[in-house]
Amino acid sequence: MTNEAFGQGTLLTQADLSILLNESIKTIGRYIKQLLEEDIIVPTRRNRMEIGPGTSHKVKIV
Numbered sequence: 001m002t003n004e005a006f007g008q009g010t011l012l013t014q015a016d017l018s019i020l021l022n023e024s025i026k027t028i029g030r031y032i033k034q035l036l037e038e039d040i041i042v043p044t045r046r047n048r049m050e051i052g053p054g055t056s057h058k059v060k061i062v
Helices: 002-007 014-021 025-037 045-049
Strands: none
Touching: 014 025
């Protein structure tokens, strides 16, 4: 989902992912951390632009 959103010119936040995946933001953060430890890049607003954790302001992301 994050790669698809990035390809469409936007970045999801961890809050966006938590809503879409019905998981807590902390769980999403743990998943992303695990993936980064495996050298799998998950493009989010936080790690690409160092912008805070709030939800995206885009009208439609996916």
